[in-house]
Amino acid sequence: MSIHILFYALFLSQIILISYYYPTQIIKRIDGVLKKFPPKDYPKLYPESLDNVITGKKRYQLLNQIILIIGLVLMGIYAVMSSDYEGNQKFAEGLPLMFGMIQFIPFMLLEISSFRQFKLMREANKSTSRTAGLSPRKLFDYVSPISVISAITLIFAYILFDLYIHNFIFTIDIIIKIITLCLVHALFIGLTIWQLTGKRLDPHQTIKDRSQQTEFSLNSMTSVSMFLSIFLIADSAVEVYQLGYLEIIINSIYFQVIAFFGIGSMLRTIRLDNIDFDVYKADKVAL
Amino acid sequence: MEITIDIEDPMPLFTQLVEQIKLAIVNSKIKPGDSLPSIRQLANDLELNSKTVAKAYKLLERDLVIQSKGYRGTFVHPEALVNSKMDMNAEVLAQLNQSISACKNAGVTDSEIRIAFSNAMNSNNN
Numbered sequence: 001m002s003i004h005i006l007f008y009a010l011f012l013s014q015i016i017l018i019s020y021y022y023p024t025q026i027i028k029r030i031d032g033v034l035k036k037f038p039p040k041d042y043p044k045l046y047p048e049s050l051d052n053v054i055t056g057k058k059r060y061q062l063l064n065q066i067i068l069i070i071g072l073v074l075m076g077i078y079a080v081m082s083s084d085y086e087g088n089q090k091f092a093e094g095l096p097l098m099f100g101m102i103q104f105i106p107f108m109l110l111e112i113s114s115f116r117q118f119k120l121m122r123e124a125n126k127s128t129s130r131t132a133g134l135s136p137r138k139l140f141d142y143v144s145p146i147s148v149i150s151a152i153t154l155i156f157a158y159i160l161f162d163l164y165i166h167n168f169i170f171t172i173d174i175i176i177k178i179i180t181l182c183l184v185h186a187l188f189i190g191l192t193i194w195q196l197t198g199k200r201l202d203p204h205q206t207i208k209d210r211s212q213q214t215e216f217s218l219n220s221m222t223s224v225s226m227f228l229s230i231f232l233i234a235d236s237a238v239e240v241y242q243l244g245y246l247e248i249i250i251n252s253i254y255f256q257v258i259a260f261f262g263i264g265s266m267l268r269t270i271r272l273d274n275i276d277f278d279v280y281k282a283d284k285v286a287l
Numbered sequence: 288m289e290i291t292i293d294i295e296d297p298m299p300l301f302t303q304l305v306e307q308i309k310l311a312i313v314n315s316k317i318k319p320g321d322s323l324p325s326i327r328q329l330a331n332d333l334e335l336n337s338k339t340v341a342k343a344y345k346l347l348e349r350d351l352v353i354q355s356k357g358y359r360g361t362f363v364h365p366e367a368l369v370n371s372k373m374d375m376n377a378e379v380l381a382q383l384n385q386s387i388s389a390c391k392n393a394g395v396t397d398s399e400i401r402i403a404f405s406n407a408m409n410s411n412n413n
Contacts, residue, residue, distance in 0.1 A: 049388055132332035134288045136324045136360060197328040207289060232359040
């Protein structure tokens with residue numbers, strides 16, 4: 001019974017955190033930008049019309065509200081089915097995981113939308129001058145070596161732990177997990193190289209702002225990498241030590257931590273006050 | 288330290304880059320031993336072709352303004368300050384003027400000098 005109560009608390013926290021709290025913070029941030037930096041004074045910030053921005057914001061808000069309601073309905077369904085937990089174990093275990101993936105859809109759409117905005121900004125950019133810094137961007141300028149070493153150590157710790165508890169036999173399950181881990185980290189490495197040496201998406205972004213963004217992205221990826229390894233260790237331990245009832249809780253915690261290190265740290269680290277919005281003002285026309 | 292190039296400027300992009308880096312050294316914005324961005328990073332930041340940046344780096348390396356240390360990257364040369372102040376164009380112009388004067392004194396015509404210069408530039412050795 002106590003495990004059900006703990007799950008209700010965690011799943012409710014997952015629903016509220018990812019589909020209510022963070023979306024509300026993002027909406028507040030968008031409203032703050034619209035109010036403080038209006039299109040009239042900062043035309044370069046709005047490659048699309050203001051109406052399109054407001055429509056996009058409303059769409060994002062609505063999508064999160066729908067997901068929030070779905071989450072609450074799913075929790076109700078779980079409450080009905082939990083009387084027969086054994087019979088519905090698979091549904092119960094998959095609930096936070098499947099729902100977590102759905103919860104991240106609005107954030108992915110927001111990210112895709114921002115890529116589109118940056119593309120329009122680059123197309124609209126008529127400036128012929130290009131600026132760059134003369135300092136190389138190196139990994140350890142943005143993320144501490146201890147964090148990187150810890151993340152790498154945890155990957156190997158997970159692989160060794162999983163092999164150890166399976167008597168060093170490469171089962172299909174282990175191979176799939178290792179391949180998934182490798183693919184995720186290949187993506188992280190690609191994103192890191194792109195952050196350090198790639199083209200900037202926002203043509204007006206200052207070197208300082210880009211540096212701040214790079215620092216956030218690299219730290220966020222390192223944290224997610226560490227937690228992913230910890231999650232996989234916990235997942236394997238649950239399976240082997242027959243702690244199946246804990247899986248549902250671990251899955252819910254996993255998504256909340258990912259949201260905390262991803263969206264949460266973005267909101268905490270990249271503050272509007274620290275961004276140089278003057279670069280989005282209209283160019284002075286010579287008289 | 289920032290550098291700015293203008294893609295509409297009649298001066299070639301690699302020359303602008305060379306001049307900007309030399310200027311940064313002369314103004315002590317970057318010092319001997321400081322590391323410089325990779326060709327890829329600088330090309331992407333300035334939205335230029337990597338070959339343009341590579342050409343600028345090659346010229347700076349030839350003039351002993353920067354030095355490449357393999358996988359460790361590119362650094363400002365210890366003698367960069369002195370070498371950045373040296374005007375290679377003036378040097379070349381002085382050498383050519385001297386040669387052209389010598390040719391003219393020997394009675395060589397302008398068109399003969401032009402043809403000879405063109406042949407020399409197109410020869411396998413150059």
